[in-house]
Amino acid sequence: MGASPPIRIRIRAIGVEARVTPIALDAKGHLEPPPPDDNNLVGWYRGGVAPGQNGNAVMAGHVDSKRGLSVFYNLGRLRPGAEVEIERKDRTTAVFSIDAVEVHPKDRYPNDKVYGETSRPELRLITCGGRFSKKTGYLSNVVAYAHLTRAKSA
Template identity: 85%
Template sequence: MSASPPTRIRIRAIRVEARVIPIKLDVAGHLQPPPPDDSNVVGWYQGGVTPGQNGNAIMAGHVDNKRGLSVFYSLGRLRPGAEVEIERRDRTTAVFTVDAVEVHPKDHYPDDKVYGATSRSELRLITCGGRFSKKTGYPDNVVAYAHLTRTKHA
């Protein structure tokens, strides 16, 4: 697929239907999450490929916020074979199939595996995980790994 920014994400298996906004890296080079105030928004790393292009598209969402559960609260419940639909500005939809969902400790995060180059169109969905501590936050990240299986045209 050609480059076209994502506008919406749909994951029927965990009842996600949300708008997508661009996100960047912070000054330390870490992925900036989307604003915490909106519990139903997913961020797409605009410094990488758009979902559907060859390469690894990165998207992140919150598990919760001060008001309650957020968009990726159930990300860890995804199973291989589940579909993730990414609507794009060009009115096409990139459909990805989940290969795996893993939990990685933040202090031993596999950057190459999560963010590294791929030879096909892939998608990573990322959120926080583990037991929350008011002092240190979440100790882990939940990462869903998926690959492009089909496209739809509006």
């Protein structure tokens, strides 16, 4: 698939149907989360590849907010084989299959595994998880790993 930004994400297995917005890195080089004012919004790292292109497309969403549960609240419940559909601006849909879901402590986060280069179209979905501390927030991240299985045209 060619380069085309994602505009919607669907994960039927966990009831996700959300808009996608571009996100970037902050001043420290960390992935910025999507804006917190919309509980049903997913961010796509625009500095990487578009979903469906060769390489590792990265998307992030909140698990919750002060207003309640957010888009990736159930990300950790995904099982291998579950499908993730990414609708793209060019009216194609990249369909990914979940390979694994892992929880990584933030102080031992496997950057190379999550963000590293891949030889095929892959997808990483990231949210906060694990134990919560009022002082520091969530202590871990939930990461879903997926690979492209097919493309659909509108």
